[in-house]
Amino acid sequence: MHRLDPDISRAGVRICSRCIYDERVPSISFDSEGVCNYCRQVERLTAQYGTGAPEGEAHLAQIIEGIRAQGRGRRYDCVIGVSGGTDSSFLVHWAVEQGLRPLAVHYDNTWNTAIATQNIRKVLAGTEVDLHTHVVDNKEADDIFRSFFLAGVAEIEAATDLGYAYTLRRAAAKYGVSAILEGHSFVAEGITPLGRNYFDGKYIQAIHQRFGTRPLRTYPLMTFSRFLKSAIVDRPKFIRPLWYLHYSKEEAQDLLRQRYGWQYYGGHHLENRMTAFYHGIYMPQKFGGDLRNNTLSARVRNGSMDRASAWAEYNSPPTVERQLLEYFLKRLGVSALEFDRVMKEPPRHWSDYPTYKRRFERLRPLFAALAKADLVPMSFYLKYCFPAKAPE
Amino acid sequence: MITIIDYGMGNLGSVVNMLRRVEAECEVTGDPARIASASRILLPGVGAFDAAMERIDAAGIRQVLDDKALHQRVPVLGICLGMQLLTRGSEEGKRPGLGWIPADTRRLPGDLGIKIPHMGWNVAERTRQCPLTERLEGEIRFYFVHSYCVQTDDPRDTVLRTRYGVDFAAAVQRDNIMGAQFHPEKSHRFGMQLLRNFAELPC
Amino acid sequence: MLRTRVIPALLVRDGCLVKTIRFGRFAYVGDPCNTVRIFNELEVDELLVLDISRDRAVRGPDLRLIADLADECFMPLGYGGGVRSLDDARAIFATGVEKVVVNTAAVARPDLIGEIATVYGSQAVIVSIDVKRGLLGAQTVRTGNGRRRTGLDSVAWAKEAARLGAGEILLTSIEREGTWDGFDLDLVHRVADAVTVPVIAHGGAGSLRDISDAVAKGGASAVALGSMVVFQKRGMGVLVNFPDTLSLKGILG
Numbered sequence: 001m002h003r004l005d006p007d008i009s010r011a012g013v014r015i016c017s018r019c020i021y022d023e024r025v026p027s028i029s030f031d032s033e034g035v036c037n038y039c040r041q042v043e044r045l046t047a048q049y050g051t052g053a054p055e056g057e058a059h060l061a062q063i064i065e066g067i068r069a070q071g072r073g074r075r076y077d078c079v080i081g082v083s084g085g086t087d088s089s090f091l092v093h094w095a096v097e098q099g100l101r102p103l104a105v106h107y108d109n110t111w112n113t114a115i116a117t118q119n120i121r122k123v124l125a126g127t128e129v130d131l132h133t134h135v136v137d138n139k140e141a142d143d144i145f146r147s148f149f150l151a152g153v154a155e156i157e158a159a160t161d162l163g164y165a166y167t168l169r170r171a172a173a174k175y176g177v178s179a180i181l182e183g184h185s186f187v188a189e190g191i192t193p194l195g196r197n198y199f200d201g202k203y204i205q206a207i208h209q210r211f212g213t214r215p216l217r218t219y220p221l222m223t224f225s226r227f228l229k230s231a232i233v234d235r236p237k238f239i240r241p242l243w244y245l246h247y248s249k250e251e252a253q254d255l256l257r258q259r260y261g262w263q264y265y266g267g268h269h270l271e272n273r274m275t276a277f278y279h280g281i282y283m284p285q286k287f288g289g290d291l292r293n294n295t296l297s298a299r300v301r302n303g304s305m306d307r308a309s310a311w312a313e314y315n316s317p318p319t320v321e322r323q324l325l326e327y328f329l330k331r332l333g334v335s336a337l338e339f340d341r342v343m344k345e346p347p348r349h350w351s352d353y354p355t356y357k358r359r360f361e362r363l364r365p366l367f368a369a370l371a372k373a374d375l376v377p378m379s380f381y382l383k384y385c386f387p388a389k390a391p392e
Numbered sequence: 393m394i395t396i397i398d399y400g401m402g403n404l405g406s407v408v409n410m411l412r413r414v415e416a417e418c419e420v421t422g423d424p425a426r427i428a429s430a431s432r433i434l435l436p437g438v439g440a441f442d443a444a445m446e447r448i449d450a451a452g453i454r455q456v457l458d459d460k461a462l463h464q465r466v467p468v469l470g471i472c473l474g475m476q477l478l479t480r481g482s483e484e485g486k487r488p489g490l491g492w493i494p495a496d497t498r499r500l501p502g503d504l505g506i507k508i509p510h511m512g513w514n515v516a517e518r519t520r521q522c523p524l525t526e527r528l529e530g531e532i533r534f535y536f537v538h539s540y541c542v543q544t545d546d547p548r549d550t551v552l553r554t555r556y557g558v559d560f561a562a563a564v565q566r567d568n569i570m571g572a573q574f575h576p577e578k579s580h581r582f583g584m585q586l587l588r589n590f591a592e593l594p595c
Numbered sequence: 596m597l598r599t600r601v602i603p604a605l606l607v608r609d610g611c612l613v614k615t616i617r618f619g620r621f622a623y624v625g626d627p628c629n630t631v632r633i634f635n636e637l638e639v640d641e642l643l644v645l646d647i648s649r650d651r652a653v654r655g656p657d658l659r660l661i662a663d664l665a666d667e668c669f670m671p672l673g674y675g676g677g678v679r680s681l682d683d684a685r686a687i688f689a690t691g692v693e694k695v696v697v698n699t700a701a702v703a704r705p706d707l708i709g710e711i712a713t714v715y716g717s718q719a720v721i722v723s724i725d726v727k728r729g730l731l732g733a734q735t736v737r738t739g740n741g742r743r744r745t746g747l748d749s750v751a752w753a754k755e756a757a758r759l760g761a762g763e764i765l766l767t768s769i770e771r772e773g774t775w776d777g778f779d780l781d782l783v784h785r786v787a788d789a790v791t792v793p794v795i796a797h798g799g800a801g802s803l804r805d806i807s808d809a810v811a812k813g814g815a816s817a818v819a820l821g822s823m824v825v826f827q828k829r830g831m832g833v834l835v836n837f838p839d840t841l842s843l844k845g846i847l848g
Contacts, residue, residue, distance in 0.1 A: 121827065134832075
C-alpha cells in the first residue's frame with residue numbers, strides 16, 4: 001500500500017468507521033454503518049468466546065483445570081511458544097500465576113536480536129520457567145529465506161511461522177504435554193486477512209526445491225501428513241487464553257516491564273531481524289504492503305489509540321535497524337545489484353506455487369471438527385479452509 | 393563528510409565500519425588534494441610516534457594538514473596515537489609532534505606495579521562540558537590500548553580524564569582540535585556516540 | 596582501575612556456532628554473525644571466537660568469516676583457530692581483530708609467540724592452553740582440539756609461553772568444559788600463581804558464583820564463559836545471553 005496522506009480526513013480511500021483498515025485490505029467489505037467485516041468478526045468472536053466477560057473467564061478456568069489435571073505427574077503441563085514479544089511473555093506470566101507448569105518453547109531462525117533473547121531470559125528467569133529451543137541450521141535458514149526472496153513472493157517469513165508451529169507440536173509430543181498455549185489475541189492483533197501471508201509445508205517445500213541449494217536437515221518441515229498425525233494421533237490442544245481474557249497490550253507491557261525488566265522493542269519488530277526486514281523494507285518496497293494497520297486497528301478498536309493518530313502512524317515510514325539491509329545482503333550472499341533486480345521483478349503470489357490450499361478446502365469438515373476440538377487453531381480453520389479471494 | 397587520513401598506519405577498517413554504523417559519511421585518503429577540500433578530519437594511528445611523524449612527512453601531507461587544522465580550522469579528531477601526534481612531542485620518540493595543542497605525551501608509569509600497556513576498559517570522567525562528549529550517559533567507559541599518555545598544559549583542554557597509575561587526558565578539545573586516547577571503534581555505544589557527536593559538529 | 600573481565604567465548608565449526616561438552620558432543624547453537632551482533636547489542640566488553648573446525652590447523656583461518664564477524668563487533672575481538680604463522684596473524688589483524696589466539700601452532704613451534712608479539716605487541720597475543728588430567732592426575736597440555744597429547748605440564752608451558760611473549764593465557768579445562776560444574780580452581784590457581792600475565796579461566800562456568808570463585812580463589816584476571824552465554828540454563832534450550840551488569844558488579848565488586 002503506498003503511503004497516503006497521514007491526515008485521515010484527506011486519505012482519499014474508504015476507511016472503516018471503527019478501525020483503520022481501508023478498501024485496499026484484501027477481502028474487505030463495509031456494512032451500512034461503514035464498519036468493516038474484520039471489526040464485525042472481532043465482535044462476533046468476542047461474543048462467542050465471552051472475551052473479558054465472566055463467561056469467558058469461567059470457560060477458561062475450566063480449561064485450565066483440565067490442563068492441570070491432565071498434566072499431573074508430568075514435569076510440565078503445557079507448552080508456551082515464546083518470542084520475547086508482549087503476548088507470549090505475558091502468557092508465561094499469566095500461566096504461572098494460574099498455577100500451571102509451562103515449558104517455554106522457542107523456534108530460533110538465527111536472526112534474533114538481543115532484545116528478544118533478553119526478554120525471554122528475563123521473563124523465564126522471573127517465572128522460573130524452563131526453555132526448550134529448536135535452532136535451525138543458519139545456512140539452511142538462509143537458504144530458505146533466499147529461496148523465498150528469489151521466488152518473488154511476500155511470504156519470506158513462511159518458514160519461520162511454520163517452523164514455529166511444528167516446533168510447538170514436536171515439543172509437546174516430546175515432553176508428553178497435552179496443551180499448547182498460544183498468545184494470539186484477536187482483539188489485540190485482529191485476524192490477519194489471508195492475503196499475502198500464506199504458509200504451509202508444501203508451499204515451503206516447493207519454493208525451496210525450486211530455488212534452494214542445500215538439503216533441509218534441521219528445518220522442521222510440517223508436511224500434511226505430519227500435520228495430521230500431530231493433530232489426530234498426538235492430539236495436543238491449542239488454547240488461546242487471550243481469546244477469553246481481558247487483554248490490553250499496553251497494560252501487559254507495563255506489568256512485564258515492572259515485574260521482569262522486560263523491554264519494549266518499539267512496535268517495529270526489532271525482536272527479529274528477518275521480521276524487521278520483512279515489515280520495514282521488503283513489504284513496503286516490493287509489495288507496497290504495510291501490515292502495521294493490523295495492530296494499529298486493534299488499538300483503535302480497544303480504545304487505546306484514536307483513529308486519526310493510528311492512520312497518521314500507519315502512513316509514516318517505518319523505522320529500521322541501522323544497516324539492516326547490509327546485514328540481509330551479507331547473510332544471504334546477495335549482491336546489491338541482484339537485490340535491486342529481484343525487488344523490481346513483478347511480485348508473485350502464493351497461488352502461483354504448489355500448496356495444500358485446495359486440500360484444506362476440500363477437507364473443511366474434518367478441520368471444522370478438529371478446530372472445534374481445539375486440535376487445530378480456530379484461526380487456521382477460518383483462514384485456510386475457505387476459498388481465498390483471487391489476487392489483486 | 394569525515395576525511396580519514398591514510399598515512400599507512402592504523403587499522404582504518406574498524407573506524408570506517410563504526411562510522412557507517414552511525415550513518416556518518418566518510419572517505420579514506422592520503423591524497424593532499426583531497427585532504428585540502430576536507431570539511432572534517434579524522435587522524436587515526438596505531439604504532440610508534442616517530443614512525444608516524446616520519447610517514448606523515450614522507451606522504452607530503454604535513455603542509456595541508458597544518459593548513460586545515462590551524463588556518464582553516466576545520467574540526468579535527470585524533471584517535472589513539474593520532475591524539476598523541478597532536479601534542480608537541482612524546483617521550484616515546486625524538487621527533488616533534490604536530491604541536492596543534494599545548495601538551496606533551498609522556499610514558500605511563502612502569503614503576504607502580506601496573507601492567508603496561510594500559511589495555512582494557514576504563515572509566516572516563518567528564519571534566520567539562522564539550523560537544524564531543526555530549527549524550528555520554530551514566531558511567532562513561534572506553535577501551536584503551538596505549539603505553540603513553542597525554543597531559544595538557546591547560547587543564548581546560550582535557551575534557552575527559554582517566555586514571556591509570558596517573559591521571560591523563562582520555563579526550564581533549566581546544567577550539568577545533570580534538571583527540572581521543574581510547575579506541576572509539578572498540579567502545580561500542582560510547583564510541584558510537586562520540587563519533588556521532590564529531591560527525592554532527594558544525595564545520 | 597580495571598574491572599575483572601567477563602568474556603563470552605564462542606565456538607565456530609564449519610561456519611556454524613556450536614557448543615561442546617568436554618570438547619565433544621557438539622550441539623548446534625546458531626549463526627556466528629547474528630550471535631556476535633547480539634553480543635554487540637548487549638554491549639559486552641570483549642569477545643573471543645575460536646574456530647574448532649576439524650582441519651583449521653591445515654587450512655588456516657577462514658578470513659572471510661573472520662572479517663564478517665569483525666564487522667559486527669564494536670568491541671575488542673580475539674580470534675583463534677588455525678593461526679599457524681605471522682602471516683596468518685597479519686591477515687587476521689587486518690580484518691579488525693584485536694588479539695590472536697594461538698594454541699596448537701605455538702606448541703609445535705613456540706617461537707611463533709615471540710614473532711607475533713614483536714610485531715604487534717604482547718597484548719595482541721593470547722596463548723590458549725587446553726588441559727586434561729593424565730592417568731596419575733597430572734595436568735597436561737593437549738593440542739588439536741584436545742585430541743593430541745603433548746606430555747607438557749600445563750604450568751611449565753604457561754610459564755614458557757609468557758616468557759616468550761604471550762600477553763595473556765587462555766586456560767581451558769577440558770574436563771570441565773560444557774559441564775556447568777565450575778572451573779578447575781586448582782588448575783587456575785597453579786597457573787595464575789606461576790605467571791605474571793593475565794590468566795583467563797575457561798571451562799566449567801555454571802553460575803555467577805563460579806565467576807567470582809575463579810577470581811577470588813583461582814587468581815584469574817578474567818573469566819571466559821561458554822555454555823552460560825548460549826543456553827538458558829543447564830540442560831535446557833539455546834538462548835544467547837549475558838549476565839547483566841548489576842549482577843556482575845554484585846559478585847565482582
